[in-house]
Amino acid sequence: MSTRRIIFAYSFVMFFLVIALLGTASAALGGSTYTEAVGRQSMYTLNVSKARGTIYDRKMRPLTNASEKFIAAVIPSVESISRLKAVTKEEQREELRTALENGKPFLTEVTSPVNSDGVATFTVYERYADAQPAANLIGYLENGTSGADGIEKSFDRILSENNGEIQITFTIDALGQAISGEAMQVENTYRIADGGIVLTLDREIQAALEEACRSIQKGAAVVLDCASGEILASASFPAVNPNHLDDCMENPDAPFVNRALSAYAPGSVFKLFVAAAALEEGVDYQAEYLCDGSITVDGMEFSCYDGKAHGAVNMHTALRKSCNGYFVKLLEKIGPESVLRMVRTLGFGSSLELAEGLCSDAGTLPTAQTLENARARANFSFGQGETTVTPLQLAAAVNAIAADGIYTKPQVFLGTADTNLDVLEAEKNEGCKVMEPTTANRIRAYMESTARFGTARYGAPENCTCGIKTGTAQTGVHAENGEEILNYWYAGYLCDADDNPAVTLVILEETAGESHAAEAFRKTGETLVDFI
Structure with a gap:
């Protein structure tokens, strides 16, 4: 070479x-x-949705996670973006154009499912509806993840353990763009969120109650099942909006307050329990009192409503006409101790715990020492002075009258549900006798007379038998117009087709103007007939 x-x-x-x-x-x-x-090829993951365990009503209908929407996972291309334009809102179009330029996989809400090359659609839950049923009882979340109030907080552990999610992973190149031909990898544990808890609420009854009480700006309403004491519906007005908590913070009417669990002066509805205590003591219910419109006690004049003279009244007609003077005299006859014993057995003066950390106010009762004062005793006889009760306490007490003298502590938790919707039921509250059936029956007869001919006739439903007692309690608080804010009460029960008490209904309204409590009770009652 x-x-x-x-x-x-x-x-x-x-x-x-x-x-x-x-x-x-x-x-x-x-x-x-x-x-x-x-x-630099890597995996890029998008979290489509996370769902928290579901809260159900007594018939396994969701109270949360009840609303659905569609989320599309998209690999941008001319074809995929073109398909999306038909199922997105006008304001999303610019976002779609930008996404196409970037080329990076993205998520977007669509109005209907689209499943094609480069697009996969998933049905996901919205935690709360725009008009969330039983919003104040259900509660709301903190940072969208953990329970901050109500049932959400009480059962946070169970609901958190039932978290489900949908994740999609893409293979992307160095520019962050999905590599053509690579399939989306989907990890879907969303079904876990079908597990959760079951409440005693009935979604249809809840909706009927909230609709009938639409005219009440500040107040509360409660519906109990007479036989079990279970809470079928509970509403507070104005209701908290769990989707817009910031707006609620600016509302001067305090929507965060659950008024169904807050204490108020009961006014004349308290006379039901003074009458019950007297009947238990063997008082002659036919004995008459002559009402001239007011009664003077220890130098202080106590008037009947509007100072109206009722003439000769006995226990029946005094309840029907809501005569203050009769009950002042009745309490003097039996002594305040017997009334205190009665109302304490009915739950007054004690907080009601519905779930861990979810309790009603205890309310207040005057002490025996306070009731040594004649004026204090007079106020006590018709639900004024130091006496306060919550709508839930009052509903449970009226329910004892409807249930032949058996008091049952209200219950809202029915059990837990697994992902197959099999329910492990909680222990039910047992009832206890607080008055003789004859006492309860007589009080019911007086309440039904009040609904037909007395102060409650304006709020009595026309399509069922019912018993009602009304009350108007002074608060000593005045509105900006100078008018005193009053607590208007309608408390009673509704009967089924056989005239047996089926549900107890209590409505409270706080207002310095015209009351809508009677209208709300009537509308609710006429609607609930379809469910009892």
Whole structure:
């Protein structure tokens, strides 16, 4: 071989050796565009939705996670974006254009499902409806994840353990764009959120109650099942909006307050329990009192409503006409101790715990020492002075009258549900006798007379038998217009087709103007007939 050929061969070998070395160094240093792209391929994950355990009503209908929407996971392309334009809102169009330019996988809400190359649609839950049923009882979340109030807080552990989610993973290149031909990888544990807890509420009854009470700006309403004491519906007005908590904070009417669990002066509805205590003591219920419109006690005049004289009244007609003077005298006859014993057995003065951390106010009762004062006793006899009760306490007490003298502590938790919707039922509250059936029956007769002919006739439903007692309690608080804010009460029960008490209904309204409590009771009652 000639020297020239040897030099040429040597040079040729060295050239490719250098090229190989440069290639290796380039790969190590990331200098090659191709090698860089391969080396920087990665997985890109989008969280489509997370769902918290569901809260159900007594018939396994969801109270949360009841609303649905569609979320599309999209690999941007001219074709996929074109398909999305038909199922997105006008304000989303600019976002779609930008997404196409970026080329990065993204999520967007759509009005109907789209499933094609580059697009996968998922049905996901919205935690709360725009008009969330039983909003104040259900509660709301903190930072969208943990329970901050109500049932959400009480059962946070169970509801959190039933979290489900949908995640989608894409393979993307160095520019963050999905690599063509690579399938989306979906991890879907959403069904876990079908597990949760079951409440005693009835969603249809809840909706009927809230609709009938729409005209009440501040107040509360409660419906109990007479036989079990279970809470079928509970509402507070104005209701908290769990989707717009910031707006609620600015509302001067305090929608965060659950008024169904807050204490108020009961006014004349308290006379039911003074009468019950008197009947238990064997008082002559036919004995008459002559009412001239007011009664003076220890130098203080106590008027009947509007100062109206009722004439000769006995227990029946005094309840029907809501005569204050009769009950002042009745309490003096039996003594306040017997009334205190009665109302304490009915839950007054004690907080009602519905779930861990979810309790009603205890309310207040005057002490025996306070009731040594004649004026205090007079106020006590018709539900004024230091006496306060919650709508839930009052509903449970009236329910004892409807249930032949059996008091049952109200219950809202029915059990837990697994992902197959099999329910593990909680222990039910047991009732206890607080008055004789004859006492309860007589009080019911008086309440039904009050509904037909007395102060409650304006709020009595026309399509069922019912018993009602009304009350108007002074608060001593005045509105900006100078008018005193009053607590208007309608408390009673509704009967089924056989005239047996089926549900107890209590409505409270706080207002310095015209009361809508009677209208709300009547509308609720006429609607609930379809469910009892």
